[in-house]
Amino acid sequence: MRNPLGKKITDIQPSGIRKFFDIVSEMKDAISLGVGEPDFDTPWHIREEGIYSLEHGKTFYTSNAGLKELKVEITNYLRRRFALDYKADGEVLVTVGGSEAIDVACRVMLDPGDEVLIPQPSYVSYLPCVVMADGVPVTIELKEENEFRLTKEQVLAAVTDKTKILILPFPNNPTGSIMTREDLEEIAEVVKEKDLFVISDEIYSELTYSGDHVSIASLPGMKERTIVINGFSKSYAMTGWRLGYACGPAEIIKQMIKMHQFAIMCAPTNSQYAAVEALKNGDKDVCTMREAYDQRRRYLVERLNSMGLTCFEPLGAFYVFPSIKCTGMTSDEFATSLLKEQKVAVVPGTAFGDCGEGFLRISYAYSIENLKKALDRIEVFMSEHSKNN
Amino acid sequence: MKEKILKAIDKNSKLTAKELAMMLGSTEEEIEKNIKEMEENHVICGYPTLINWDCFENERVTAIIEVKVTPQRGQGFDKIAERIYRFEEVTTCYLVSGNYDLAVIIEGRSMREIANFVAEKLSPLEAVVSCATNFVLRKYKEHGMPLVGEAKEDERMLITP
Numbered sequence: 001m002r003n004p005l006g007k008k009i010t011d012i013q014p015s016g017i018r019k020f021f022d023i024v025s026e027m028k029d030a031i032s033l034g035v036g037e038p039d040f041d042t043p044w045h046i047r048e049e050g051i052y053s054l055e056h057g058k059t060f061y062t063s064n065a066g067l068k069e070l071k072v073e074i075t076n077y078l079r080r081r082f083a084l085d086y087k088a089d090g091e092v093l094v095t096v097g098g099s100e101a102i103d104v105a106c107r108v109m110l111d112p113g114d115e116v117l118i119p120q121p122s123y124v125s126y127l128p129c130v131v132m133a134d135g136v137p138v139t140i141e142l143k144e145e146n147e148f149r150l151t152k153e154q155v156l157a158a159v160t161d162k163t164k165i166l167i168l169p170f171p172n173n174p175t176g177s178i179m180t181r182e183d184l185e186e187i188a189e190v191v192k193e194k195d196l197f198v199i200s201d202e203i204y205s206e207l208t209y210s211g212d213h214v215s216i217a218s219l220p221g222m223k224e225r226t227i228v229i230n231g232f233s234k235s236y237a238m239t240g241w242r243l244g245y246a247c248g249p250a251e252i253i254k255q256m257i258k259m260h261q262f263a264i265m266c267a268p269t270n271s272q273y274a275a276v277e278a279l280k281n282g283d284k285d286v287c288t289m290r291e292a293y294d295q296r297r298r299y300l301v302e303r304l305n306s307m308g309l310t311c312f313e314p315l316g317a318f319y320v321f322p323s324i325k326c327t328g329m330t331s332d333e334f335a336t337s338l339l340k341e342q343k344v345a346v347v348p349g350t351a352f353g354d355c356g357e358g359f360l361r362i363s364y365a366y367s368i369e370n371l372k373k374a375l376d377r378i379e380v381f382m383s384e385h386s387k388n389n
Numbered sequence: 390m391k392e393k394i395l396k397a398i399d400k401n402s403k404l405t406a407k408e409l410a411m412m413l414g415s416t417e418e419e420i421e422k423n424i425k426e427m428e429e430n431h432v433i434c435g436y437p438t439l440i441n442w443d444c445f446e447n448e449r450v451t452a453i454i455e456v457k458v459t460p461q462r463g464q465g466f467d468k469i470a471e472r473i474y475r476f477e478e479v480t481t482c483y484l485v486s487g488n489y490d491l492a493v494i495i496e497g498r499s500m501r502e503i504a505n506f507v508a509e510k511l512s513p514l515e516a517v518v519s520c521a522t523n524f525v526l527r528k529y530k531e532h533g534m535p536l537v538g539e540a541k542e543d544e545r546m547l548i549t550p
Binding site for chain 1: 397545
């Protein structure tokens with residue numbers, strides 16, 4: 001029998017997270033600080049709306065781009081929160097999570113050989129999505145000394161005449177770093193000068209801790225060059241509902257709707273009804289959760305720094321990305337020994353790109369009690385492994 | 390800062406000043422000073438534990454009693470409320486608007502104990518016009534925390550991107 005598989009997919013390395021997941025799941029009573037989703041339940045009024053939609057027989061397809069009411073609420077929300085001005089008709093596509101939006105955006109924008117700049121460490125999907133869309137991923141290593149922000153110089157150094165897209169993953173998973181308005185203005189300049197497009201993954205946009213998130217699409221001349229990707233998973237604790245969206249120039253969104261129509265039909269109907277409620281009446285929930293994350297973030301950063309796992313102050317998402325250089329171990333060694341010896345699971349920085357070597361991703365999507373317990377164990381681990389001993 | 394402290398300890402009074410300082414971006418001294426002030430001003434009145442007695446072996450009975458009273462000249466409801474809430478069986482006492490005046494929640498070991506309290510202590514008070522006793526059949530939620538259902542486990546996968 002001949003090989004049933006295509007070369008493109010088999011050549012893609014499985015996610016480093018997956019490998020570590022297999023080790024962790026064999027470990028009984030491990031405390032995990034390894035998840036990338038909120039610990040909160042979806043607020044009840046949002047769930048209630050989902051239930052209500054089921055009770056009332058909202059069990060059919062919606063239009064391909066999404067419920068009209070939801071698209072309108074999305075545009076209202078983006079205007080209210082991030083000064084983004086989109087038309088509900090033609091400039092919005094409701095997707096199955098932000099992940100689908102990333103995939104579809106790559107597929108409709110790339111021709112074989114087009115280069116895509118991917119800053120790393122970052123979310124694990126960008127690179128495979130680009131490869132499957134026949135693009136050529138070009139990674140840019142974000143640096144700790146820049147607090148893992150992307151600089152103009154780094155973009156300029158990576159751009160060639162084949163570069164078409166820059167992926168902008170901020171607030172960033174796994175580093176927790178954000179881009180300020182000034183940072184973005186510099187990037188926007190290069191993007192315009194080099195005639196690039198931006199896929200801006202803003203899924204963590206509600207989770208920033210030093211003022212509101214700024215979207216690059218809100219800068220002058222950038223709306224026509226940017227696909228903004230956002231969703232409900234992180235801001236409203238709705239990961240399992242699988243609902244995200246993409247907004248951008250009508251010309252691009254039109255093709256994305258076509259792709260989405262052939263592959264997906266439409267995002268889950270009940271999730272869409274629940275999401276309308278989230279956008280209409282969920283601002284308060286977002287504030288409450290943000291405040292809780294912020295408290296945990298401060299607690300975590302202070303304790304990690306005090307035990308020698310130094311980290312810059314992450315101002316977004318729900319991750320801390322401490323350096324483990326003082327231990328002399330690799331990320332993999334550290335995470336594996338920590339799991340074996342103290343039964344605490346964290347994710348090695350290398351799962352998010354080779355330049356994550358020397359770092360760990362620690363999630364604070366856990367209760368303070370949980371964090372406390374885990375940190376106590378990490379403290380013991382550090383006192384046993386510190387090079388100074 | 391005070392409001393932040395209160396919000397943080399509202400659902401978890403076990404947090405130490407040191408932990409609160411880290412969480413709220415303050416110092417231990419600052420937190421302790423604020424808490425002390427609030428204790429002195431009766432903003433913080435105590436640190437009780439939320440107990441679900443139904444899960445414990447010796448059962449208890451709770452009743453919500455709707456009490457109508459005649460307010461007394463010059464003292465309004467306060468005096469009569471005090472005469473009622475001073476009984477140690479009374480766990481909660483509110484002055485309410487509506488069809489009755491005082492909502493009194495009492496706890497006892499048995500229905501008889503509560504019946505005796507109402508018949509012998511509460512009703513005979515001169516200012517009390519009438520009492521309607523409602524026994525609690527099941528407690529679902531108190532102080533913003535659900536009491537029923539099993540302890541919730543973390544259902545998330547251990548590691549996700």
